[in-house]
Amino acid sequence: MTILKYHQMLINKEISALELTNLYYDHIEKNDEQIGAYITLCKEQAMNMANRAQEKINNQQATYLTGIPMAIKDNICTKDIKTTCGSKILENFIPPYNATVVEKLNSQEAIILGKVNLDEFAMGGSTENSYFHKTTNPYDNTKVPGGSSGGSAACVASDMAVYALGSDTGGSIRQPAAFCGIVGLKPTYGTISRNGLVAFASSLDQIGPLTKTVEDAGLVLNGIAGIDKFDSTSSNSGISDYTVNMKNDVKNKKLALPKNYLASGLAPDVKQSILQAIKVYEKMGVTVEEVDLQFTDYAIAAYYIISSAEASSNLARYDGVKYGYRSENFNNLLELYKNSRSEGFGEEVKRRIMLGTYVLSSGYYDAYYKKALQVRTLIKGEFDKLFETYDGIIGPTAPTTAYGIGEKTDDPLEMYLGDIYTVSVNIAGLPAISIPCGFDSQKLPIGLQLIGKAFDETTLLQLAYAYEQEVAK
Amino acid sequence: MKVTKETVNYVANLSRLTFTDEEAEKMAGQMDHILRYMEQLNKLDTTDVTPMEHVKPISNVFRDDLVVPSYDRSELLKNAPNQENGAFKVPKIVE
Numbered sequence: 001m002t003i004l005k006y007h008q009m010l011i012n013k014e015i016s017a018l019e020l021t022n023l024y025y026d027h028i029e030k031n032d033e034q035i036g037a038y039i040t041l042c043k044e045q046a047m048n049m050a051n052r053a054q055e056k057i058n059n060q061q062a063t064y065l066t067g068i069p070m071a072i073k074d075n076i077c078t079k080d081i082k083t084t085c086g087s088k089i090l091e092n093f094i095p096p097y098n099a100t101v102v103e104k105l106n107s108q109e110a111i112i113l114g115k116v117n118l119d120e121f122a123m124g125g126s127t128e129n130s131y132f133h134k135t136t137n138p139y140d141n142t143k144v145p146g147g148s149s150g151g152s153a154a155c156v157a158s159d160m161a162v163y164a165l166g167s168d169t170g171g172s173i174r175q176p177a178a179f180c181g182i183v184g185l186k187p188t189y190g191t192i193s194r195n196g197l198v199a200f201a202s203s204l205d206q207i208g209p210l211t212k213t214v215e216d217a218g219l220v221l222n223g224i225a226g227i228d229k230f231d232s233t234s235s236n237s238g239i240s241d242y243t244v245n246m247k248n249d250v251k252n253k254k255l256a257l258p259k260n261y262l263a264s265g266l267a268p269d270v271k272q273s274i275l276q277a278i279k280v281y282e283k284m285g286v287t288v289e290e291v292d293l294q295f296t297d298y299a300i301a302a303y304y305i306i307s308s309a310e311a312s313s314n315l316a317r318y319d320g321v322k323y324g325y326r327s328e329n330f331n332n333l334l335e336l337y338k339n340s341r342s343e344g345f346g347e348e349v350k351r352r353i354m355l356g357t358y359v360l361s362s363g364y365y366d367a368y369y370k371k372a373l374q375v376r377t378l379i380k381g382e383f384d385k386l387f388e389t390y391d392g393i394i395g396p397t398a399p400t401t402a403y404g405i406g407e408k409t410d411d412p413l414e415m416y417l418g419d420i421y422t423v424s425v426n427i428a429g430l431p432a433i434s435i436p437c438g439f440d441s442q443k444l445p446i447g448l449q450l451i452g453k454a455f456d457e458t459t460l461l462q463l464a465y466a467y468e469q470e471v472a473k
Numbered sequence: 474m475k476v477t478k479e480t481v482n483y484v485a486n487l488s489r490l491t492f493t494d495e496e497a498e499k500m501a502g503q504m505d506h507i508l509r510y511m512e513q514l515n516k517l518d519t520t521d522v523t524p525m526e527h528v529k530p531i532s533n534v535f536r537d538d539l540v541v542p543s544y545d546r547s548e549l550l551k552n553a554p555n556q557e558n559g560a561f562k563v564p565k566i567v568e
Contacts, residue, residue, distance in 0.1 A: 036480030096548045165531060189528055231533035233527075301511040312488065319489075321561050326554035332568050337489045350490055355483070359511075371514050373524030378517065380528060413507050445563045454528075460512040 001217045003068050003162055010067050012058050017053040017067035021046050021111050024069040028113065028160045036135045037145075037155035039074050040082050041114040047178025049347065053109035055306060064219040065110040071161035074115040075122055075150050076207065077196040078102050081112075085198050086120045086130035089318050089325045089344030097195020099163060100231065101207055101224045108223055113161055113409040116151030120346045121315065122172055122200045124148050125418050127408055133309045136405070138180060138446055143402035146176030152210045153180040163220055164345075167197055169204045176399035177210050178447020183464070184210045185217040188454045189429035190222075190235035193228030201310035202233075204303075204426040214435060214465040218243035237455045245458045251285030251468040253391045253459075255450075258293035261395035261421060262282055270441035274393035274396050277437045277448045280470055281394070286463075288394060291386060295379045299424035304416055305359050305372035306427070311349075312356025318344065351412060380428040387453045392463050396421055397434040397447035420472045421449055431457050433464050437471075476505040 008014045012308035015023075025043060032038055033147060046069070053259035072078060075085045079102075084090045105112065119129035127135045127150025137143040137149045138158040145154040149166030153176035156164050160256065166173040168186035177184025185208045192207045199205065209220035222243065227236040257278065264273055266466035278288050320340025327339035345353070358369035386393065410414045425432045430451055437448035448467070452460030481504065482499045492500060546559055555562040 087558060093552055096544055096551070114529055153487060201477075206508070232532065233529055235529070295517075296515060298514055301514050304507065305511055319552075320554060321563055323552035324554070330564065333564050334489075336564055338491045341489050344490045345490075349498065350488075351503060352486050353490065354484055354500060355507060358476075358480075358484050358508070359506065361484065361487060368508075368511060368514075370524050372511075373526060374519035374522040375517060377522050377525040382523060412503055413510055416507070427528075 001159070001162065002062055002213050003211070003219050004213075006068055006162060007062070007064050011062060015260070017050040017057060017111065018047065020067060021050040021113070023067050024113055028076050031136060031158050031160055033444055034136065034141060035138060035154050035158050035160070036133045037115050037116050037151040037158070037160055038071070038114045038193060039084055039086070039151070041203045042081050042112060045081065046113055049109055049111050052408065053068050053111065056109050057439065063108045064110045065105065067109060067111060068162050069113050069117045070105070070110040071113050071164040072102065073118050073164065073166045074150050075118060075167060075198040076101060076165060078112065078115065081115065081385055082133070083198070084116065085122070086132060087344065087346065087349070088110070088131045089341070091131070093323055095196070096281065097196065097462040100193035100228045102196065102245060102455045103243045104224050106452060110223075116155050116164060118151055120349050121149035121198070121311070122148040122167055122169055123311070123348050125171070125175055125415055126408065127176070128210050128405065129346055131346055132379050134405060137402045140402065140442070142404055143444065144179065144340045144405055146179030146398075146402060148172040149176050149210060151185065153177050153182060154199070157182050163209055165207055166210050167205055167207050168426065169201050169307060170426050170458050171419050173208045173210060174422050174432060174447065174449060175398050175418070177434045179402040179445065181445030182210055182212055183214055183217050183436070185221065186425065186432050187221060187225065187457055188237075188431040188464065190233055191225050191235045191237060191431070191455070191457070195228055199314040201307035202314065203310060204307055206426070213462055214433070215246065217433065218246055218461045225316055231334050232329060235455070239458060242457050245462045246465045248462055253286045254389065254461060255286055255288045255392050255394045255396050255463070256386050256390040258296065259290050260293060260297060261347050264396055265399050266396060266418070267400045267440070267450060268297050268401065270396050273438040273446045274394075276446060276448055278394060280467060284466055284470055287417070290468035293382060295375065296424045298375050299379055299427055300416060302372040302375040303423035303427055304355065304382055304418065305310070305368050306376065308356035309360050309369050311362065313348070315353055325379065325471045332343045346412040348412065379424055382431060383424075383428045391453075391459055393451040397449040398401060398422070399441070400442045401444035401446055427450055430454055431460050433460055435468055476501045476508060
C-alpha cells in the first residue's frame with residue numbers, strides 16, 4: 001500500500017492513525033525475524049505520534065505524510081532514539097538532536113516506526129557490513145537486499161514500512177531499491193539538508209526516499225526538501241511541488257543511452273530488461289539516442305579515492321572521548337584513540353579510512369586525490385554537455401540483480417565494481433531514480449536508472465512516472 | 474609502487490588505527506589491489522584541468538551572529554564513555 005492510498009483512507013476516516021501504526025508493527029512482528037531490516041523499534045514514540053497525527057487529521061490539517069508509518073536509516077539522527085550507523089563504535093549513541101529531515105517529519109506528524117539496518121557508516125553495497133545483523137532480500141532470503149540502505153529497501157519491499165528514508169553517497173539508495181524491486185530517489189546534491197545525517201563523504205552524501213511508487217517518492221521529497229540554515233550546502237530549488245509535472249505527457253522528451261552502459265559486465269537479463277524499457281519509452285514518443293560518455297569509465301576509481309579521503313577525515317571524530325565506544329585497554333591517550341577505533345570500527349570502514357589516509361598523505365596527494373578531483377571536473381563537464389541536448393539519461397541501476405549473501409565479501413574491489421552505474425551521479429551531484437523494470441530468470445527484481453539535470457527532479461519524476469504507468473497498463 | 478606491511482603500519486598510525494601482523498599483511502594486499510585499479514586514472518590527461526572539491530561552487534555562507542540557546546551540558550555528557558565534574562575524562566597527557 002502507498003502513501004497516497006493510506007492518506008486517502010486516513011482523511012476519509014476509513015482507518016485511524018493508531019490502527020495503521022499497529023498494523024505496521026504487526027507486519028514487523030510477523031516478518032522481521034526473517035528479513036532483519038530493523039535495528040531499533042520506537043513503538044512508544046510512534047503511538048504518541050499517532051495520537052497527534054489523528055488530531056491533525058481530525059482538524060483537516062493533514063499533509064500527505066501525516067499519520068503514515070515509515071522507517072529511517074540508522075545513520076540519520078533521531079533525538080532520544082539510538083542512532084548506531086550499524087557500527088559497534090556508536091552501538092549506544094543516543095543523539096541529543098534531530099536531523100533536519102526528522103524535524104520536518106515530526107512537524108507533519110509522520111510515524112517513525114524505527115531505525116533500519118545499513119552497512120556500517122553506509123560503506124558497502126549489501127548491508128553485510130552491519131555490526132548488528134544481516135538483512136535478507138524479501139524476494140529471496142539467500143540474497144542480499146543491496147546496500148548501504150538495505151534495511152530501508154527491505155522494509156519497504158516487505159511492507160514493514162510504507163516508505164523509508166535512506167542515504168546515497170555512491171548508489172546506496174538506488175542499488176538496494178533495484179535489488180528489492182522498489183523506487184529509490186537520490187535527489188540533486190543540496191536538495192535535502194544533510195544536517196543530522198552522520199557524515200560519510202560530505203561532498204557526495206544525500207538523503208532520499210525509498211518508496212513503492214514514483215508518486216510517493218515525489219510526495220516524500222515535497223515533505224523533506226528545502227534550504228536549511230544548519231547545512232550551508234543546501235539549496236533553495238524554488239520548487240514547492242515536485243509532482244507538479246509528473247502526470248504530463250512525455251512525448252518528444254529526449255533520453256540519452258550511454259553506449260558503455262550496455263557493454264560487457266552487464267548481466268544478460270538486466271540488459272534485456274533495459275532494452276525493453278527503452279522500447280516502452282519509444283512507444284510513448286520519447287526519443288532515445290546512443291551517446292558516448294567516456295569519462296564515466298573512470299568514475300569508480302575517482303569515487304573511491306574521493307569518498308575514502310572524505311571518510312578518513314569525517315571519521316576522525318570517533319576517538320572514544322566525547323561519545324561512542326571506548327576501549328578498556330590503554331595506558332595513554334594515543335592508545336585510547338587507537339584501541340577504541342580499532343576495536344570499534346569494522347573491517348570495511350578501516351579499509352576506507354586507510355585508503356583515504358593513504359591518498360591524502362604527503363607524497364600521494366597529487367597522484368591520487370588531486371587527480372581524482374580533476375577527473376571529477378571532467379565527469380561533471382561531460383554530463384553538463386549531455387544535458388544541453390537531453391532531458392535525461394537511461395540505463396541500468398546495477399550490473400546484476402541481488403547476489404548471494406557472502407558471495408562478494410572476500411573481494412572488496414569486486415564489491416566496488418558493482419557501483420559502476422551509480423557513482424558518477426554523486427560525483428556530478430545530479431538527481432537519479434531507480435524504478436522497477438522487470439525480473440530476471442531467478443525472479444529477482446531489476447532496476448532501471450534515470451539520471452536527470454541538476455535540480456530538475458520534476459522532469460525526472462515525470463519520466464519515471466510515465467514508464468511506471470505505461471507498464472502497469 | 475607496491476603497498477608493503479610497513480606502509481600499512483605507517484598509514485595506520487596516521488589513521489589512529491592498529492593492526493596485528495596478520496591483519497596488516499591482508500590490508501597491504503587489498504590496498505595494493507585497489508590502488509592499482511585506481512591508477513587507471515593516469516590514462517587521462519588532466520593537464521590544466523581544475524580540481525573540483527565540490528559540485529556546488531560556494532564560498533562563504535553568512536548568517537547573523539545571534540545568541541541562541543546551546544545544548545545542556547549534562548545532555549551532551551550522557552553519551553560520554555567517561556566523565557567527571559562536568560567534563561570528558563581522558564588519561565593524563567601532561568606529566
